Amino acid sequence: MFISIKKIDYNNKDDSRILEAVLNNWFINPKELNLFEPRLKYPFNYNKWKALTYNSSNVESFTLINDKLIIGIGSILFNTDSSRAHIMHIFIDTTYRRKGLATKIIKYLEKLANKKKMKILSLRLMPKNEPAKKLYEKIGFQENLIQDETLTNSSANNKKTIKLYKQIN
Numbered sequence: 001m002f003i004s005i006k007k008i009d010y011n012n013k014d015d016s017r018i019l020e021a022v023l024n025n026w027f028i029n030p031k032e033l034n035l036f037e038p039r040l041k042y043p044f045n046y047n048k049w050k051a052l053t054y055n056s057s058n059v060e061s062f063t064l065i066n067d068k069l070i071i072g073i074g075s076i077l078f079n080t081d082s083s084r085a086h087i088m089h090i091f092i093d094t095t096y097r098r099k100g101l102a103t104k105i106i107k108y109l110e111k112l113a114n115k116k117k118m119k120i121l122s123l124r125l126m127p128k129n130e131p132a133k134k135l136y137e138k139i140g141f142q143e144n145l146i147q148d149e150t151l152t153n154s155s156a157n158n159k160k161t162i163k164l165y166k167q168i169n
């Protein structure tokens with residue numbers, strides 16, 4: 001299995017068409033959507049998803065590709081004023097889980113954040129999302145590392161989620 005990481009742009013028409021097809025297929029399962037993006041109700045609505053996060057020019061998005069197929073995604077929001085970056089929407093296709101792919105894309109995003117001189121990485125998750133919690137803790141993310149909420153976006157107001165942090169510089 002040769003997996004590559006490719007940048008993708010939700011605001012590019014061709015990329016967006018491909019992402020819409022992939023995400024519609026992934027989120028046929030309401031449970032997957034609920035744990036992943038609690039701000040959205042089932043059935044999955046791609047345009048709402050896009051509008052919630054991807055209108056900002058500070059967000060960069062990436063796909064994991066296996067033989068031309070998208071098998072995973074991940075995005076990162078950069079806040080250069082505060083030197084903080086927020087990782088979002090890490091998702092691995094069910095057939096490709098437990099092969100180190102989420103770790104691979106998160107490490108890639110961490111390297112990118114490092115290059116851009118970010119100091120703190122954060123991310124949010126639902127407390128009942130045990131696989132994600134284990135994954136993030138293994139990579140070095142911790143709760144209560146940082147007190148303030150500089151990197152606020154609409155997800156930061158979501159009371160159902162917890163925020164984890166990692167110091168990278």
Ligand SMILES: CC(C)(COP(=O)(O)OP(=O)(O)OC[C@H]1O[C@@H](n2cnc3c(N)ncnc32)[C@H](O)[C@@H]1OP(=O)(O)O)[C@@H](O)C(=O)NCCC(=O)NCCS
Pocket residue numbers: 032035036089090091092093096097098099100101102103104124125126129130131132134135136138
């Ligand atoms: C959570 C998710 C991203 C993990 O992706 P993955 O590619 O399977 O993760 P990795 O293979 O890199 O796992 C690394 C480590 O995380 C932990 N982990 C991952 N999935 C786990 C699971 N289902 N149960 C327990 N631990 C798990 C393990 O410690 C694992 O290491 P190991 O396989 O050597 O034991 C994936 O299950 C997924 O896409 N879930 C749905 C979307 C989601 O919840 N995203 C996170 C939103 S905050």
